[in-house]
Amino acid sequence: xxxxxxxxxxxxxxxxxISKSIFCNITDLAAATxxxxxxxxxxxxxxxxxxxxxxxxxxxxxxxxxxxxxxxxMDLNIELTKRMLKHCNFCRxxxxxxxxxxxxxxxxxxxAKKHGTCQLESTSKVxxxxxxxxxxxxxxxxxxxxxxxxxxxxxxCSFCQNGDISTDKDNGIPITPNLLAxxxxxxxxxxxxNTNWVGGDPTIHLHTIVEAIGLLDSLQLSNINKxxxxxxxxxxxxxxNYHIDSSKAWLKNSESAFYQGRLFNSPQLWNSNFFMxxxxxxxxxxxxxxWLPDFxxxxxxxxxxxSRTPWYWETxxxxxxxxxxxxxxxxxxxxxxxxxxxxxxxxxxxWIAMNMPEVPVNIMDQYYPDNLCDPSSxxxxxxxxxxxxxxxxxxxxxxxxxxxxxxxxxxxxxxxxSVFGLNL
Numbered sequence: 001x002x003x004x005x006x007x008x009x010x011x012x013x014x015x016x017x018i019s020k021s022i023f024c025n026i027t028d029l030a031a032a033t034x035x036x037x038x039x040x041x042x043x044x045x046x047x048x049x050x051x052x053x054x055x056x057x058x059x060x061x062x063x064x065x066x067x068x069x070x071x072x073x074m075d076l077n078i079e080l081t082k083r084m085l086k087h088c089n090f091c092r093x094x095x096x097x098x099x100x101x102x103x104x105x106x107x108x109x110x111x112a113k114k115h116g117t118c119q120l121e122s123t124s125k126v127x128x129x130x131x132x133x134x135x136x137x138x139x140x141x142x143x144x145x146x147x148x149x150x151x152x153x154x155x156x157c158s159f160c161q162n163g164d165i166s167t168d169k170d171n172g173i174p175i176t177p178n179l180l181a182x183x184x185x186x187x188x189x190x191x192x193x194n195t196n197w198v199g200g201d202p203t204i205h206l207h208t209i210v211e212a213i214g215l216l217d218s219l220q221l222s223n224i225n226k227x228x229x230x231x232x233x234x235x236x237x238x239x240x241n242y243h244i245d246s247s248k249a250w251l252k253n254s255e256s257a258f259y260q261g262r263l264f265n266s267p268q269l270w271n272s273n274f275f276m277x278x279x280x281x282x283x284x285x286x287x288x289x290x291w292l293p294d295f296x297x298x299x300x301x302x303x304x305x306x307s308r309t310p311w312y313w314e315t316x317x318x319x320x321x322x323x324x325x326x327x328x329x330x331x332x333x334x335x336x337x338x339x340x341x342x343x344x345x346x347x348x349x350x351w352i353a354m355n356m357p358e359v360p361v362n363i364m365d366q367y368y369p370d371n372l373c374d375p376s377s378x379x380x381x382x383x384x385x386x387x388x389x390x391x392x393x394x395x396x397x398x399x400x401x402x403x404x405x406x407x408x409x410x411x412x413x414x415x416x417x418s419v420f421g422l423n424l
Contacts, residue, residue: 001138001360003056004290004329007267008141008193013259014267016213018055019286022047022073029071029079037080041282044073048286074214077283081207085122089277090206091154092315093117118152119169124208125151127165127172127200128238129183131192136331136362136413139194139269139292146187146266147196148180150205155273156308157296158384159337163371166200173237180212182230185219188257188266194290198271206280213287219264274316275309281319291323291330298347302340306387317351324356331360331413336399337367339386345399353406362413363403365396 006012026032026040087096095116097104104113104121115121131144139145153166165171175183184195197209219227259265267289274293276284295316297303303312323330334348345363352361369375373384380388403410 001290001329001331004138004194004267004269006056007265007289010256010259010265012055013263014216014265015052015289016074016268016287017217017259017263017265018051019048019074019077020072020214020217022051024071024073024076026076027071029075034080034083037076037083041073041076041080044076045282045286048073073286077287078211078214080279080283081210084279085207088116090280091118091201091203091277092275092311093154094277118154118204120152120204122207123174124180124205125170125172126175126180126183126234126237127151129187129234130239131187131190132196135196136292137416138331138360138413139196139290141193143191143193145194145196145269146184146192147198147271148183148187150197150199150202152204153200153273154204154275155201158306158372158381159367159370159387161368161370162200167371173233175208175234175237177208177211177215179230179234180208181215181219182227183234184212184216184266185227185257185264186231186234188264191256192266194267194269196269196271196292201273201275202270203272203276203280206283210283210287213268216264216266274319275312276315276319278318278322281322285326285328289329291328292333293320293323293330294333294335295320295348295352296335296337296344298340298344300343300347302344306384317355321355324359331362333362333364335364335367336391336396337387338389338391338395341391341395341399346402349399349403349406349408353408357407358409360413361403361408361410363399363410364414365391365399366417367391 003012007014022044024040024044026036029037084090085100086098088099089096093116097114097116099116099120100122101113102121104115106113127149129148132147133140133144135145149162149165151165151171152169160166187195202209257264257266268287269290269292270284270288271292272294274295293316297307297312299313303309320332332352334345336345352359368390369388371377372379372381373388374380375388400414
């Protein structure tokens, strides 16, 4: 986690700042074919990785593209996500829906233009943003994780504890990249240690997120009064009202938010179900500083039966292998579910032990029945009765004991909030 901590404390620049400094050889991105854009992306990724290596070894001091008229890797990432939106392949569903088409979800000449799995058009919506003090200690620190919750999801988890936003695409407020960039600015200037992209799932909002990240280096203290005009609107998205109103207060906090005292700097945290397409993962490589993937289900049919998600195991493990091979900083989360220790928890932990035993794992015991699994809810479905309770003490202890037998790196993260782990 050394890179993440260095960025969080402004000893190193966030990856998006490095991406901004990598020149692109295509001057007119909009005129290039998508195939040509991906070819250039592969080439520039090599340059990015070399520059990132030099930055980490302090042999290269990034950091602004000296000629703003030239396109950069950051610009290329933005253009590619716009192209992807037209035949949406952000996630493993590969729906191929043109989400940029205003008529998506309507009926034209008697023919319905269907949504994809996420049910979204091009506009992203944010349900809430705030200082999250419930994340892992490495992310929440003393001032919280700067969390932005998007609506809708590309999975259908029957037990989802954020079901109000993951199943309701109309929850929240419409957000533009400019407004989203302001949310990031506000949270970081208030002391948050990172920008935490979550939902629902952030993957299906890739285009908005990437464009917002591309605006971050333009945010300067000199623009405070202009940015403050966004306050009233964005705070209608269930903000925690922790905001700092005065320019003087923001100036006081500027040391916690700028690299080399001049470039706005916030580490990007990808908090996702990891049901992403490989194209999305490759775009995020040059933008995300630390990853927080969920790894819920084993290789059997559980993901399909409980979350209506095919191809789950192969998709998540493929993405995990990618970021591990790339040497990225990440923490894996696994949620213990009732009656799923043998079919899900143990296979997941076995896979981690075999493929990346050194990676920190948070084995979470806070599952409770919600959404379609809550017997007290009108939405309850009897077919989910096996997970219509919290995991037992025996199931939790058995899971922790198994992780201990595998010598996994899980105790510091998992026991922090666990009652049962301390008794092992």
